[in-house]
Amino acid sequence: MKRISTKFLAGFFLIFLVSFLVLNSAVKETIFTSNQERVTSELADLKNNSSVYVRQAFLINHFTNNELYFGQMAQEMAADLNHATGSIAGVYTVDGELLYATEKSKFTGVTTSDLRRAIGGQTAYSIAYDSTRASVLFSYPVVIDGTKVGILRFAKDFSPLYAQTGRILDIVFYVTVLIFAAAFLFSYVLSRHITIPLVRLTRASNEVKNGNLNVRLRFKRKDEIGRLADNFNDMIAQLDRQIAIIQKDRDRLKELNEQEKLFFDNVTHELKTPLTSILGYAELIRQKETQDREFFEKGMNHIIQESKRLHEMVIRLLEMARKNPPENELEPVPAGRILRDVCESMTIRTQRYKKSIVWEIDEDLLVTGQSDRLRQLFINLIDNAIKYSLPVSRISVSARERDGRALFVFDNPSEPIETERLDELFRPFRGTGGGTREDGSSGLGLGIVKSIVDDHGGSIALTHADGHTAVTVELAGMDAEGKGERR
Structure with a gap:
């Protein structure tokens, strides 16, 4: 691999050589x-002077x-x-003799x-x-009255002129060599001034690539390379911090995983104990039926106590599991389409109960959630x-916008509900206490509903009038462009 310094020097040398020759x-x-x-x-002056001399000589003698x-x-x-001219003169005939x-x-x-x-x-x-x-031979024909009468030829020495030219060329050559040598030396120093930090930066980046984050660059310069070194150091420091955070999060996650495993082991044990006791007493009571009244009462009391303990334990688990969704997880949701899909999928379940x-x-x-x-x-x-609706009844569902908020209403025919019990129904294991409650129902439904509505910053109300129970839910609405609640 060619080093950048070699490329610099080769390029500078080629430029200087070509420039010198040119x-x-x-x-x-x-x-x-x-x-x-x-x-x-000078030869033109020589011709003019000699021509004037020849014409004057011919004019004086009138030949x-x-x-x-x-x-x-x-x-x-x-x-x-x-x-007169300081030049060696020769006189020739018109034929060159x-x-x-x-x-x-x-x-x-x-x-x-x-x-x-x-x-x-x-x-x-x-x-x-x-x-x-360096000598010059100069010839020209002499013409008198339009007739060529002979040829004048001169030999003139220009050695001093060309000797001076040679000295000037030598001076120019040496000065040029000196200038270009100085420029090349400066270019060499400049290239090293640029390439040496780049070489060090390359070595440092290789160290980082191999996992060494303790490498740092120190350049006492304020130019772009100095700023590049500072940025490199900041980048490595930030990378080191991020890796430390990742390692800390990894250790924390490992600890949480261990705690979670311990938690579920404990929960499994705590849930298994009352369930085992309940199942055991239930099997014994079924086998003995009602022959031993004392054992029956004892077993039933134990089942009730263990059931209550199990109930409280489940409630605590649900409370631990509940958490408000972070704001950055809330987004525009097509609640209308979701509700329609749920209604269509629940139609089969309603047919089971005739x-x-x-829905409307x-x-x-749209809502935020x-x-x-x-x-x-x-x-x-x-x-x-x-x-909880009456047999062979029709359940109605509606969803619309009201005053910038999303309004959902779920209505069904039901038996009367006491007014003082309406608020209790949203607490876990507080069913409506009537109608055709499904066997095995735990009464958790409205408690979960209340938790979800609260987490979304909405409101929920349950009313009973004219033989119908209605649950009304209000949630934050969105405008058509999903820009948040419309007030």
Whole structure:
């Protein structure tokens, strides 16, 4: 796996190398272009000055044969031009034959490209380089009165100019190397300044992955990497706290499980004792029937006492099991549809007792609560109405909205109920005490109903009038968008 520092250095080196080559090439090209412009400018001045000298010489002497005069004046012109321009001068015929030169060696054994172009009527020059010198050969045709009479050729030394150019290029090269070396060194230091903390962060994260939560990072810096290290430390600290909480909850859950097991073992034992005693006496009484009156009375008293103790024990268990639902568990519940489903499912039960059930329900009715407990509420109320209604009777159920609250009414024909007993009916094991109460009924139904209604912050009332018992339940309603109780 390539380290990020290696990638940084390789990238910086490549950028610097390319930049160095491009810059060096651009500087060279600029300097050589400037030199060519300077050479061209000096040669143009040289041509202008020499042309003025030749025209003046021809004007003063008024020769008719200009070409002949040009040949006769070759030595004088070359000497004067050499003195006037500081350049070695050579005089040629129109055919390129050398007539005279101040330094003939400068024109022999060298390139003749400029001379050939001058013979063709053009002005031209050529530059010759060696390791220490740079010289220019410059040629142009001399034209008098529209007639080409000869060729002037000059040899000029530009070694100082190109020597200066070489020194400038060397200086630029070394300065560029120095700059780029310093930049590369700075980039190297910067890359280490960035990558070393990242390497440490990688190692620390590996430690955390392997289960070591004691690792911490300490960077004395206030930039993004410093903040990253602080966030990493905070994250590990928070993770450590969460793990501690989980471990504490795990231990607590284990303890609760043990307590629950002990609790159910005790409950099983406590419930088993009175039931065993009750069953034992019941079997003996059935076997002896009523032959031993004393034993019968003793057995019945024992059964009653144990039944009461069992009853109280069950009541205590129910009280322990009751708890108010947390607010975050309450949600919009389609109570109308739930009640309709319960009514349909309870129809079979009513047919068993040759009774019937009818309902008028707003199926869009919503309440704030728990669907499972509301279903239990409706089942208990309808079941209670079936058990305590008169034979061959009709039970009616209605659900609607009233003043922003959900109103549920369960009505059934029944025997009269004393007014002073109405409030007692919501206490466990307090049945209505009449009608066709089902065998084996424990009387817990209305107690469970009251508990569910209280947990939902509602109200419940039981009334008896005109031979009918009615249970009315009010719960917090919801609007169409489920935004809470409508007041």
